[in-house]
Amino acid sequence: MCTKKGASLGELKQYYAITLDPLHVGAGSSRLGRVDLPIIREPGTNLPKVPGTSLSGPARAYTALANNRYVWKDGTVEYWCAGRGGTGGEKHCGRTNPACPVCIPYGFSKSSGRSMQGLAQFFDAHILFFPVASMIGPVWVTSPSALQMLELKENPGDPGDGYCPFGEKIEQRKDSRLNFGWLMLPRSEGENKETIKTMREKLKERKIPATITENSVLVSDRLFSLIVNNNLEVRTSVSIDPATGAAEEKALFTFEALPRGTVLVFDIYYRNGSSYRINNQPITVDCSWVKKHIEEGLSVFATLGIGGMNTRGMGRLKVLNLEKEHEKGCGENEHRA
Ligand SMILES: [Zn+2]
Structure with missing residues (x-):
């Protein structure tokens, strides 16, 4: 059980991950120097980072895939627990009993007023070790x-x-x-x-x-x-016109990426459901259940990847310290020194 670090609240777990391909998590369209599509940086240090939302977004989609909650039918109602859940989140099922393995860990928001922040909180990933040729x-x-x-x-x-x-x-x-x-x-x-x-x-x-x-x-x-900033990958790519299948004119663009072999570190905080209520009903899941379903999603990063240019052979990220057996309590694999 979640015994360490405040039993009633939950557990913080630190993850280590290595990029198997170049990883591009874009900052939008802002052009930076000679690069058309720069990656996101931490303002204070100017170091590239991967925002927590760029981890939780794909993890949500992959947990939904693993649990057949991508698009599913309940009677006649069609739910879509991956993604934003349609306009106003109405397509999120938001089921508490039994708890939805997507909506409860990652949260849901229905315009009808029923909404909940996820029981897992993702923090930004930072560079721990960066590979350089010497x-x-x-x-x-x-x-x-x-x-x-x-x-x-x-x-x-x-x-x-x-x-x-x-x-x-x-x-x-x-x-x-x-x-x-x-x-x-x-x-x-x-x-x-x-x-x-x-x-x-x-x-x-x-x-x-x-x-x-x-x-x-x-x-x-x-x-x-x-x-780091002098050793990022800068690649050139070309936009394809969907109508003709040929390269668009003046469509050559460059983008930045973290190179293969970069080691990232990030934290996820897992909460117990017991301190939260939806429609006055407590959520009866504990933080090890939340962690199990989040890790189902994280494990797919190594095959389907995260970030942009995913279809161009980029973005696979192997999370190194996932638990093999989730039935272990979540305090037991604590890596904090
Ligand atoms: Zn759901």
Whole structure:
């Protein structure tokens, strides 16, 4: 049962995910520099992020698919629990008994006044490790702020204008510089070797592939933003005229994407239903039930993907720490240190 962290409220779970394709979560049509379709960035840091709504939208659709609630018929009424549920959300079933595995975890809103915020709350995904080509092969870059997302107690320190080895394989190398081709960073050993080792051990428990953590380096937040923004994929594509099936004139456009192999971290808060009422009826589901149905949706990210340009072979995202058996209580797989 949901025993940890306030039994009556629910549980916060942190997820780690790796992009299997380039991932484009667009900022709309705002043109940025030479790119027609930029990705969304965090205003303060200028770092790309994936908003929680860009995770919950596709997850909802996939949970609906997994539970046959995409379009379903109840007597003569046709419900559509995926998506916005038609005008005013009237197509959402909003069923509480038995609870709809889509409407209750993700929420519903009917113009007739019956509405409910979902029992799961999605937070934005941030970059934890970012892959960059270097003269010694691919390395994954992280920064003090990126690691802060993990809520570890340790502080790895700030490597200033250089880089600090974070993974074992980088630590064992004796290179005095790291050559990114366009940027050369001097090695700074720092006084935080022991702290970094402790952090590394904690990261190993979080199912992030060893190749990534072993080949990772720590840079300052300032350099992290610079390196990430200079290594995003920029692709060129062409709009097709649906009438002729040929390329439209002047339809060449460029778009940005997070490269394959980027590690993201995001939180989801799962609430127990017991503290909520609909038509004066309590919702009798607990947070492990909510988590089970959300994870059904998250597991499909690796095959059907999220974000834009999905049909152009983009957007597959593998969530690394889904639970195999959901009957376990939701406090038991807590990864918070
Ligand atoms: Zn429903």
